[in-house]
Amino acid sequence: MLSGLLNSFLWFLGILLFINYIEATTVTATFGFTNETDQQALLAIKDLISEDPFNSLSSWNNSLQFCSWQGVSCGRRHRRVTSLNLSSLELAGSLSPHIGNLTFLRVIDLSRNRFHHVFPPEVGQFFRLRYLSLANNSFQGELPSTLSICSNLIFLNLYGNNFRGKIPSALGSLSRLRRLGLASNHFTGAIPPSLGNLSSMERASLALNNLKGIIPAELGRLSAxxxxxxxxxxxxxxxxxxxxxxxxINLLSFAENRLTGRLPHDIGLTLPNLQNLYLGTNQFFGHIPKSIVNFSSLIDIDLAYNSLTGPVPYNLGNLQNLETINFGGNPLGDENTSDLTFLTSLTNCTNLREVWFFENHLRGVLPISIANLSTSLYWLTLQTNYITGDIPVEIENLKNLDYLAFAGNMLTGRLPDSIGKLSKLQELHIYANKISGNIPSSFGNLSGILRLNLADNFLEGTIPVSLANYSQLEGLELSYNRLSGVIPEKLAGIDSLVGLFLALNNLTGPLPSQLGNARNLNELDISENKLSGEIPRSIENCVMLENLNMEGNFFEGTIPSSFKKLRSIRVLNLARNNLSGQIPKFLGELPLLGYLNLSLNSFDGEVPNGGVFNNASAFSVAGNDKLCGGIKALQLHECPKQRQENGFPWKVVILISSIALFLLLLLASVCAVIHIKKTNKSGPSLVSPLEKRYQRVSYSELARATGGFSSTNIIGDGKYGTVYKGILGSDDQVAVKVFKLQQRGANNTFMAEINALRNIRHRNLVRIANSCSTIDFKGDDFKALIMEFMPNGSLESWLHASSTESEDFKNLSLLQRINIATDVALALDYLHNQCETTVVHCDLKPSNILLDNDLTARVGDFGLAKILLAALGESFSTESSSICIRGTIGYVAPEYGMGGEASTHGDVYSYGILLLEMFTGKRPIDSMFTGEFNLHSFVKAALPDQVMEIIDPLLSNDIQEEAQTRRNGPRGSRSINIGKVKECLASILQVGLRCSADLPSERMDIGDFPSELRKITKILSNS
Incomplete structure (x- = not known):
C-alpha cells in the first residue's frame, strides 16, 4: 500500500517536472529569450541613456550578476527579470526597444525621469505585466495600441508626458485594470466609449488634455x-x-471644460459616498439642486465660474463634514434681502476652513451669525456682491482667519476695533464700500499682515501711527478716501513694503525722509493730495522703485540729483506741482524709463535729448513756459546761445512773463478742477494694481495659466521642481515653479526659497510674486512659486545653444557677457553684504541665471540657500550644514566636499567658475577635463599670451567680424583695437581665476567685482 502511494507521488512529481521543462523549453523555443537575453536587453537600455547624474547605473556591468543591478529584480524560479524600477533617478535618453525582450516583466516603473522619444510598441510582449508607470517623463508620439495585449495590467500611469493623438479604444479590453492615469498629456479626440468595459476600474484620470466631445454614457457602467x-x-x-x-464615487471632477445643462435635482441622493465635487469653470446653468445638502460625506465642493442662478440652498449646514465651499463667479441670488441665510446654516459645519462667495449677486445685510462660523476657518471671501449693513463686531471670534475679503459691496458703518484681534490675519480687503469713520488704531496689532486694502471708502481722520508696527507689510492701499494729516514717518520706511498707495486723499506735510528705508518699494502713488516741501533725497535708496506718481501736490524745489540712482524706474509722474530749475539730463539716461510727466511745473532751460526725451508720446513738459530746445515735436523755441546786451528792455520782458505766468496758472487751475471732477465722476477701479498683483492664487488658476501644466510650457526642469510658462489674469506672463514633492528634499527646498526671498529684493534677483501651498484635484499636496517671467530664458541656453543651424540660435557679444557678469556680481554683493542677514546662494550656475527683455541678468533658484546670522555666529537652513554638497558638480567649492560649512567664499568660487565658463564657452564638467586638469588650470595655463585661443569660438568670431566690419565701414569710423580686447579678456579671466582659487582665503571679495568689471567695460568702450 505504502509502496503504491510512493510510486504514485513519484509519477505525479515527474509529470510536474516534465510540464515545467516543456513550458521553459516552449518559452525559449518560441521567443528565443533566456537569462542571457535579459542581460543583453538591460545593457541595450543602458546604452541609450544619455544622462545619469547620480551614476545610478554604475552597477550595470559584467562584474555583477544582472539580478543584483540597481532597480532590477528577478524571479526565484527562472532568474528572469520580473521588475524594472528606475524611478526618480533623473535619467535622460530614449527607451530601447530591447525592453520588449524582458518578457517576464510584471512591474515597470520609470516615473520621474527625463525619458523622451516614443514609448516602444514592443510593450505588447508583456503579457505578464501588471504595473506600468511612466509618469513625469517626456515620452512622445501616440500611445501604442499594443498596450491592449497586456491583459493582466492592473495599474497604468502615464501622467505628465507628451503623448499625442487619440486614446486607443483597444484599452477597453484591459478587463483587470483598476487605475488609469492619462492626465497632463496632449491627447485629443473623444473619450473612447470602450473604457466603459473596464468593470474593475477604481480610479481614472484623463485631466489636463485636449479631449473634446461628449462624455460617453458608457462610463456609467464603471460600478467600482x-x-x-x-x-x-x-x-x-x-x-x-x-x-x-x-x-x-468619492471624487468627481469635471472642472474647466465646456459642459452645460442643469445639475440633476436628485444628485444628492444618487452619490452617497461623494467627498469631493469639482464642477467649476463650465457652463452649467439653472438652480443649485436642493438635494445637494444630502451629500453627508461631502468635504470639498467647487461650482465656481458657471451660470448657476437662484438662491443658495439655505440648509447647507447639513453638510457637517464640509471643509471647502466655492460658489464664486455665479449670478446667484434671489433679489431679496434673505440671500445670506445660508451663512447662518454654515455655522453647523464645524470643520469649515474655506468659504468662497465672490462675484455673485447676493443681497442683504451681513448677518452677525457670520462670527459663529467654524473657528478653523482661515479663508472667507464675500467679495463683489450687494451686501449691506455693518461689519459685525463679533468678527473677532474667527481667530484663525488668514484671509478676509468684503471688498466691492455696499457695507456702511465703521471699521470694528475688534478686527485688530485677528492676530493671524495676513490679508484684509474691504475696499470699494461705503465705510466711514477713522481707521482704528487697533489695526496696528495685526503684526503679521502682508496686504491691507481699505481704498475707495469714506474713511477720514489721520493714518494711525500704529500701522508702523507692520514689520512684514508688503502692500498698503488707502487711496480714494478722505484721510488727512501727515504720512507717519515709520510707516513710510517699512523695509518689506512693496506697494504704497495713498492717492486722492487730503494728506499734508512733507514726504517723510524715512521713505529711503523702504528699500524694496516697487510702487508709490501719493498723487492728488496736499503734500508739500522738497522731494527727499533719501528716495535714492529705493532702488527697486518702478512706478512713482506724485502728481497734483505742492512739492517744490528741484528734482533731486539722487533720482539718477533710480535705475529701475519705468513710470515717473511729477506733474502739477511747484517744481523748478532745469530738467536734469540724467533722466534721459535712466535705462527703463518709459513714461515721464513733468507738465504744469516751473521748469526752465533746455529740454534734454536722449532716452525718454526722444519719444514725444512718452513724456510731457506742457505748461512749463520757460523751456526751450528739445525734439522738434515739442515745437519749442531754440535756446539762446549767448546773453543779450545790457540795453535789452528786461522790465518789459519781466512784465510780459508775469502776465503770461498768471494766465497759465489760472488755466492750469481750471484744468486741474476739471480733471479732478472727471476722475471723481468716473470713479476708481475696484481692483488696484497692487491688489491684482497679490491676489490669492489657487491650484486651478495655476493649472489654467499653464495649460494644465502642459509639457509644451516647460521652460526648465530640475531635481526638485519643474518651471512652466503661464499667463495669469488677462495678460500677465509668469513663471510657475512646481515642486516635485515626491522627491525627497523638495518640501525643504520650497521652504528654503520662501525663507531666502521673503525679505530680499534686488533688480538682479528673480522676483517671487506669490506662492501656492494647497492640494491638487487628486488630493495630493501641491506647492508652487509664482515668479516674474524671463523672456530670454537662462544664461545656460545662450552659452550652450544646441546648434548654430537652429532658428532660435542665440549668441552673446563680449559687452553683453560683461554686463551679465556685472549683474550677477551685484546680486551676490547684495546677498552677501547688503541684506540684514547674509544669504549664501549655494548653487550659482548658468541655468540659475535668467535674462529679461533687455538681457539684464537675474539670479534665481534659492532652493539650497542658507541664511547666515552673522551677528549671532549662527546659521539657518532648512537642511543640514552639508546641504551645499548637493549643489551642482563643477561649481561646488572644494571645501564643501570636505565637510566645510556654507559661506560666502563658496559663492565666490562658483562665480569664478561661472566667469571662466562664460568667456571660454566650456562647461566645468567638459569631457576634456579629467583628473587634476580642470577648467581653472586650463585657463591659467593659457594666460596671458594665448587668451584668444581659449575663448569661446562664437565670441572670437564675433570679435573678428566686428573688427572686419569696422575696417570696411565708412571712412573715419573707429577701428576696433584687438590688443585692448585681448587685455580685457585676460583681465576678466584673471578675475575668474582669483575667484576660483582652491583656498577660500585667496579668493576675491565679492564687493570688488562690480568696480573691476566696470573698469574693464570702460577700457573696452574706448578700444
Missing part, C-alpha cells in the same frame, strides 16, 4: 469607480445621468 477626474479638457454637452448613479 471611486475617482473620476476629467478636469481641464474641452468636453462639451451634458453630463450623462448614468455617471450620477455610480454610488461608489
Amino acid at each position: 469607480l471611486d475617482f473620476l477626474n476629467l478636469y481641464s479638457n474641452k468636453l462639451s454637452g451634458m453630463v450623462p445621468e448614468q455617471l450620477y448613479n455610480i454610488s461608489s
Whole structure:
C-alpha cells in the first residue's frame, strides 16, 4: 500500500517536472529569450541613456550578476527579470526597444525621469505585466495600441508626458485594470466609449488634455469607480445621468471644460459616498439642486465660474463634514434681502476652513451669525456682491482667519476695533464700500499682515501711527478716501513694503525722509493730495522703485540729483506741482524709463535729448513756459546761445512773463478742477494694481495659466521642481515653479526659497510674486512659486545653444557677457553684504541665471540657500550644514566636499567658475577635463599670451567680424583695437581665476567685482 502511494507521488512529481521543462523549453523555443537575453536587453537600455547624474547605473556591468543591478529584480524560479524600477533617478535618453525582450516583466516603473522619444510598441510582449508607470517623463508620439495585449495590467500611469493623438479604444479590453492615469498629456479626440468595459476600474484620470466631445454614457457602467477626474479638457454637452448613479464615487471632477445643462435635482441622493465635487469653470446653468445638502460625506465642493442662478440652498449646514465651499463667479441670488441665510446654516459645519462667495449677486445685510462660523476657518471671501449693513463686531471670534475679503459691496458703518484681534490675519480687503469713520488704531496689532486694502471708502481722520508696527507689510492701499494729516514717518520706511498707495486723499506735510528705508518699494502713488516741501533725497535708496506718481501736490524745489540712482524706474509722474530749475539730463539716461510727466511745473532751460526725451508720446513738459530746445515735436523755441546786451528792455520782458505766468496758472487751475471732477465722476477701479498683483492664487488658476501644466510650457526642469510658462489674469506672463514633492528634499527646498526671498529684493534677483501651498484635484499636496517671467530664458541656453543651424540660435557679444557678469556680481554683493542677514546662494550656475527683455541678468533658484546670522555666529537652513554638497558638480567649492560649512567664499568660487565658463564657452564638467586638469588650470595655463585661443569660438568670431566690419565701414569710423580686447579678456579671466582659487582665503571679495568689471567695460568702450 505504502509502496503504491510512493510510486504514485513519484509519477505525479515527474509529470510536474516534465510540464515545467516543456513550458521553459516552449518559452525559449518560441521567443528565443533566456537569462542571457535579459542581460543583453538591460545593457541595450543602458546604452541609450544619455544622462545619469547620480551614476545610478554604475552597477550595470559584467562584474555583477544582472539580478543584483540597481532597480532590477528577478524571479526565484527562472532568474528572469520580473521588475524594472528606475524611478526618480533623473535619467535622460530614449527607451530601447530591447525592453520588449524582458518578457517576464510584471512591474515597470520609470516615473520621474527625463525619458523622451516614443514609448516602444514592443510593450505588447508583456503579457505578464501588471504595473506600468511612466509618469513625469517626456515620452512622445501616440500611445501604442499594443498596450491592449497586456491583459493582466492592473495599474497604468502615464501622467505628465507628451503623448499625442487619440486614446486607443483597444484599452477597453484591459478587463483587470483598476487605475488609469492619462492626465497632463496632449491627447485629443473623444473619450473612447470602450473604457466603459473596464468593470474593475477604481480610479481614472484623463485631466489636463485636449479631449473634446461628449462624455460617453458608457462610463456609467464603471460600478467600482471611486475617482473620476476629467478636469481641464474641452468636453462639451451634458453630463450623462448614468455617471450620477455610480454610488461608489468619492471624487468627481469635471472642472474647466465646456459642459452645460442643469445639475440633476436628485444628485444628492444618487452619490452617497461623494467627498469631493469639482464642477467649476463650465457652463452649467439653472438652480443649485436642493438635494445637494444630502451629500453627508461631502468635504470639498467647487461650482465656481458657471451660470448657476437662484438662491443658495439655505440648509447647507447639513453638510457637517464640509471643509471647502466655492460658489464664486455665479449670478446667484434671489433679489431679496434673505440671500445670506445660508451663512447662518454654515455655522453647523464645524470643520469649515474655506468659504468662497465672490462675484455673485447676493443681497442683504451681513448677518452677525457670520462670527459663529467654524473657528478653523482661515479663508472667507464675500467679495463683489450687494451686501449691506455693518461689519459685525463679533468678527473677532474667527481667530484663525488668514484671509478676509468684503471688498466691492455696499457695507456702511465703521471699521470694528475688534478686527485688530485677528492676530493671524495676513490679508484684509474691504475696499470699494461705503465705510466711514477713522481707521482704528487697533489695526496696528495685526503684526503679521502682508496686504491691507481699505481704498475707495469714506474713511477720514489721520493714518494711525500704529500701522508702523507692520514689520512684514508688503502692500498698503488707502487711496480714494478722505484721510488727512501727515504720512507717519515709520510707516513710510517699512523695509518689506512693496506697494504704497495713498492717492486722492487730503494728506499734508512733507514726504517723510524715512521713505529711503523702504528699500524694496516697487510702487508709490501719493498723487492728488496736499503734500508739500522738497522731494527727499533719501528716495535714492529705493532702488527697486518702478512706478512713482506724485502728481497734483505742492512739492517744490528741484528734482533731486539722487533720482539718477533710480535705475529701475519705468513710470515717473511729477506733474502739477511747484517744481523748478532745469530738467536734469540724467533722466534721459535712466535705462527703463518709459513714461515721464513733468507738465504744469516751473521748469526752465533746455529740454534734454536722449532716452525718454526722444519719444514725444512718452513724456510731457506742457505748461512749463520757460523751456526751450528739445525734439522738434515739442515745437519749442531754440535756446539762446549767448546773453543779450545790457540795453535789452528786461522790465518789459519781466512784465510780459508775469502776465503770461498768471494766465497759465489760472488755466492750469481750471484744468486741474476739471480733471479732478472727471476722475471723481468716473470713479476708481475696484481692483488696484497692487491688489491684482497679490491676489490669492489657487491650484486651478495655476493649472489654467499653464495649460494644465502642459509639457509644451516647460521652460526648465530640475531635481526638485519643474518651471512652466503661464499667463495669469488677462495678460500677465509668469513663471510657475512646481515642486516635485515626491522627491525627497523638495518640501525643504520650497521652504528654503520662501525663507531666502521673503525679505530680499534686488533688480538682479528673480522676483517671487506669490506662492501656492494647497492640494491638487487628486488630493495630493501641491506647492508652487509664482515668479516674474524671463523672456530670454537662462544664461545656460545662450552659452550652450544646441546648434548654430537652429532658428532660435542665440549668441552673446563680449559687452553683453560683461554686463551679465556685472549683474550677477551685484546680486551676490547684495546677498552677501547688503541684506540684514547674509544669504549664501549655494548653487550659482548658468541655468540659475535668467535674462529679461533687455538681457539684464537675474539670479534665481534659492532652493539650497542658507541664511547666515552673522551677528549671532549662527546659521539657518532648512537642511543640514552639508546641504551645499548637493549643489551642482563643477561649481561646488572644494571645501564643501570636505565637510566645510556654507559661506560666502563658496559663492565666490562658483562665480569664478561661472566667469571662466562664460568667456571660454566650456562647461566645468567638459569631457576634456579629467583628473587634476580642470577648467581653472586650463585657463591659467593659457594666460596671458594665448587668451584668444581659449575663448569661446562664437565670441572670437564675433570679435573678428566686428573688427572686419569696422575696417570696411565708412571712412573715419573707429577701428576696433584687438590688443585692448585681448587685455580685457585676460583681465576678466584673471578675475575668474582669483575667484576660483582652491583656498577660500585667496579668493576675491565679492564687493570688488562690480568696480573691476566696470573698469574693464570702460577700457573696452574706448578700444
